[in-house]
Amino acid sequence: MKIILRNVNLVNPGQKINLSGTNVIIEGGKISKIGSLDPEDFKGEKKEFDLTGKYLVPGFFDMHVHLREPGREDEETVISGCNSAANGGFTGLACMPNTEPAIDSAEVVSLIKKQAADHLVNVFIIGAATLGRKGEFISPMAELKESGVVGFSDDGVAIKTAAILKRVLEYSAMYNLPVIEHCEDETLAGGAMNEGLNSTMLGLPPLPSVAEDLIVARDLLMAEYTNGRIHIAHISTKKSVELVRQAKKSGVKVTAEVTPHHFTLTDDSVKTYDTNYKMNPPLRTKADVEEIINGLKDGTIDCIASDHAPHSAEEKEVEFEFAPNGIIGLETQIGIALTELYQKKILSLEQVVEKMAVNPRRILNIPVPKFNPGEPADFTILDTDEVWTVDFNQFKSKSRNSPFNKKLLKGRALGVINKSRMYFMGEYFDI
Amino acid sequence: MPLTNRHLLGLQGISKEDIQLILDTTKTFREVLERPIKKVPTLQGKTVVNLFFENSTRTRISFELAERRLSADSVNFSASASSVTKGETFKDTIRNIEAMKVDMVVVRHSAAGTPQFLTRVCDASIINAGDGIHEHPTQALLDMYSIKEKLGKLEGLKVCMVGDIAHSRVALSNIYGLTTMGAKVSVCGPSTMIPRYIEELGVDVIYDIDEAIQENDVLNVLRIQLERKAREYFPSIREYSKYFGITEERLEKNGKDILIMHPGPINRGVELSSSVADGLNQIILQQVTNGVAVRMAILYLLGTLN
Numbered sequence: 124m125k126i127i128l129r130n131v132n133l134v135n136p137g138q139k140i141n142l143s144g145t146n147v148i149i150e151g152g153k154i155s156k157i158g159s160l161d162p163e164d165f166k167g168e169k170k171e172f173d174l175t176g177k178y179l180v181p182g183f184f185d186m187h188v189h190l191r192e193p194g195r196e197d198e199e200t201v202i203s204g205c206n207s208a209a210n211g212g213f214t215g216l217a218c219m220p221n222t223e224p225a226i227d228s229a230e231v232v233s234l235i236k237k238q239a240a241d242h243l244v245n246v247f248i249i250g251a252a253t254l255g256r257k258g259e260f261i262s263p264m265a266e267l268k269e270s271g272v273v274g275f276s277d278d279g280v281a282i283k284t285a286a287i288l289k290r291v292l293e294y295s296a297m298y299n300l301p302v303i304e305h306c307e308d309e310t311l312a313g314g315a316m317n318e319g320l321n322s323t324m325l326g327l328p329p330l331p332s333v334a335e336d337l338i339v340a341r342d343l344l345m346a347e348y349t350n351g352r353i354h355i356a357h358i359s360t361k362k363s364v365e366l367v368r369q370a371k372k373s374g375v376k377v378t379a380e381v382t383p384h385h386f387t388l389t390d391d392s393v394k395t396y397d398t399n400y401k402m403n404p405p406l407r408t409k410a411d412v413e414e415i416i417n418g419l420k421d422g423t424i425d426c427i428a429s430d431h432a433p434h435s436a437e438e439k440e441v442e443f444e445f446a447p448n449g450i451i452g453l454e455t456q457i458g459i460a461l462t463e464l465y466q467k468k469i470l471s472l473e474q475v476v477e478k479m480a481v482n483p484r485r486i487l488n489i490p491v492p493k494f495n496p497g498e499p500a501d502f503t504i505l506d507t508d509e510v511w512t513v514d515f516n517q518f519k520s521k522s523r524n525s526p527f528n529k530k531l532l533k534g535r536a537l538g539v540i541n542k543s544r545m546y547f548m549g550e551y552f553d554i
Numbered sequence: 555m556p557l558t559n560r561h562l563l564g565l566q567g568i569s570k571e572d573i574q575l576i577l578d579t580t581k582t583f584r585e586v587l588e589r590p591i592k593k594v595p596t597l598q599g600k601t602v603v604n605l606f607f608e609n610s611t612r613t614r615i616s617f618e619l620a621e622r623r624l625s626a627d628s629v630n631f632s633a634s635a636s637s638v639t640k641g642e643t644f645k646d647t648i649r650n651i652e653a654m655k656v657d658m659v660v661v662r663h664s665a666a667g668t669p670q671f672l673t674r675v676c677d678a679s680i681i682n683a684g685d686g687i688h689e690h691p692t693q694a695l696l697d698m699y700s701i702k703e704k705l706g707k708l709e710g711l712k713v714c715m716v717g718d719i720a721h722s723r724v725a726l727s728n729i730y731g732l733t734t735m736g737a738k739v740s741v742c743g744p745s746t747m748i749p750r751y752i753e754e755l756g757v758d759v760i761y762d763i764d765e766a767i768q769e770n771d772v773l774n775v776l777r778i779q780l781e782r783k784a785r786e787y788f789p790s791i792r793e794y795s796k797y798f799g800i801t802e803e804r805l806e807k808n809g810k811d812i813l814i815m816h817p818g819p820i821n822r823g824v825e826l827s828s829s830v831a832d833g834l835n836q837i838i839l840q841q842v843t844n845g846v847a848v849r850m851a852i853l854y855l856l857g858t859l860n
């Protein structure tokens with residue numbers, strides 16, 4: 124079927140495209156025309172969308188998602204996670220290997236790929252950096268690479284020792300794949316919230332920011348030494364942002380991501396003991412958030428990722444100290460980025476697209492969708508003006524652990540197009 | 555004049571007027587405790603559940619006695635927090651209790667914030683009997699009442715909390731309550747046991763126990779936890795007692811008449827020498843008696859709110 128997207132604004136910083144009020148025709152899943160329409164174009168079976176005032180951008184990509192399959196299919200599956208991604212405005216995601224079993228073999232990789240094969244959303248896979256994420260032996264990285272993984276990580280924890288980190292960086296450098304680090308010194312880990320006045324006043328076990336900074340510093344030094352590629356996942360402290368900025372200046376192969384909660388919330392939110400504010404790294408202070416915003420502006424932080432971490436209500440609705448870390452984010456992320464960064468003029472729309480569509484793919488060596496006739500149509504359709512209220516009952520994720528429920532946002536994704544399918548206003552159809 | 559809040563979750567943010575009301579009411583019940591028949595019918599027909607997820611015989615008995623002396627119907631529920639970490643059990647427990655239509659819940663739990671959690675899931679008035687290392691408001695109130703009983707006032711007094719401040723719910727509640735009542739609070743202990751940013755609560759930090767003795771009117775000495783986990787914060791019991799323990803020699807050396815308090819149970823020879831624990835300056839057993847009166851006051855004030 125022919126799809127005609129009328130009077131839409133085109134933004135693709137990957138190609139330096141910024142066109143307003145143009146038309147896009149998609150046929151057989153590929154872009155067939157960009158520009159003014161002829162009477163010819165309206166012939167045949169077609170579906171038209173008037174997208175006046177809306178934006179067509181390269182499909183958004185979330186490089187930090189926990190799909191929970193295999194192991195915790197009660198919390199999320201590959202399919203429910205993909206539905207959540209599509210509903211949130213994403214056409215691609217990378218899933219983390221802390222499943223049960225961990226993604227440390229070609230078998231687990233192919234299982235996940237098989238589940239995702241028919242979905243609109245492209246699922247890419249991050250393999251474990253070490254066997255079973257235990258930090259003792261490096262994983263079969265060559266085999267994992269061959270089976271299609273796009274990066275390595277022991278996410279949930281940092282790579283255990285400097286010695287094994289060195290080998291992981293050396294080995295992955297052969298394939299130019301990034302090592303994605305959850306930066307947290309294990310001997311300082313275990314706290315329930317950021318160490319500070321709030322942890323003192325709330326009586327919650329503290330997790331000091333220096334636990335993150337120490338591993339960021341270690342990893343940057345090791346990346347420099349090995350000439351390997353390091354990607355700092357969910358950066359959350361002022362000091363870590365400064366360290367990454369400095370390392371980038373001196374040519375270290377480092378990239379960094381931040382989650383929407385770490386650029387919007389502080390540890391003040393924990394005062395209610397609501398476990399939807401419990402995650403790792405924990406929410407930090409105002410000074411940290413301000414430096415993260417600086418890092419987003421000056422490019423120290425390359426991309427925004429959700430760290431989508433589904434948990435069952437039974438597990439999350441407990442005493443704060445006993446609750447598992449993590450919140451879901453796929454279906455609120457674009458709204459938060461548009462509301463908090465774009466509407467507040469911290470980032471331009473181009474920059475938002477760069478950080479949520481272009482850079483994550485570049486980090487993982489995945490081609491960025493191009494706006495040329497003949498290219499596959501891989502788009503997110505954005506409405507930057509719609510004011511809406513988050514309602515977690517509308518989520519397609521299996522889980523509900525979001526601190527953003529009932530939050531008023533301005534801007535959202537209206538739909539996505541990818542793999543000859545379209546998801547628009549809550550419905551999938553083949554195109 | 556009733557209390558402003560229908561729960562007692564902590565002393566943070568509790569007004570001077572409310573604390574004064576509790577202390578004044580405590581005085582009335584303190585007198586009741588001196589009578590031959592120590593029972594009043596005030597809470598007849600009210601049901602109180604003592605929900606103890608952590609072992610604390612002293613606090614539980616104190617609440618139970620307070621409840622009986624007010625003629626309330628009370629039920630005890632004890633479970634170890636570890637057996638309910640699965641979560642479902644904890645929530646089920648709470649739902650069960652809610653279904654029993656109780657008027658008040660006294661809760662003790664090893665995890666901070668549990669009383670706040672309870673206010674969201676059940677209708678009863680919640681009284682915090684100690685939540686993790688967060689707050690222990692009834693202990694702080696009985697400490698404050700005991701100081702006032704002995705020294706006649708709180709305003710302008712200098713009170714030092716001594717010991718493991720970072721892992722103490724008693725310290726935090728005392729800091730909030732005493733500061734509100736116009737006392738000047740300091741803390742003294744090894745730096746590893748002083749939480750970061752505590753100064754921002756208006757508290758002075760002292761590392762020298764002699765200075766703490768000289769500078770203060772009251773020392774509220776906390777129990778040092780002796781199990782392995784807590785032991786990571788100081789080199790040895792010997793070193794702790796040598797540099798932070800309160801001994802008779804130390805009090806004599808500083809030539810100071812100072813009030814010594816301890817929430818109990820005492821590690822004799824660690825934070826307090828036996829001679830100090832039994833000496834003339836201490837009011838440790840008065841604290842225990844006042845504990846019942848304070849808890850009667852709180853149960854009364856919350857139980858008769860509407």
Ligand SMILES: [Zn+2]
Binds near residue numbers: 278279280305357404
């Ligand atoms: Zn992580």
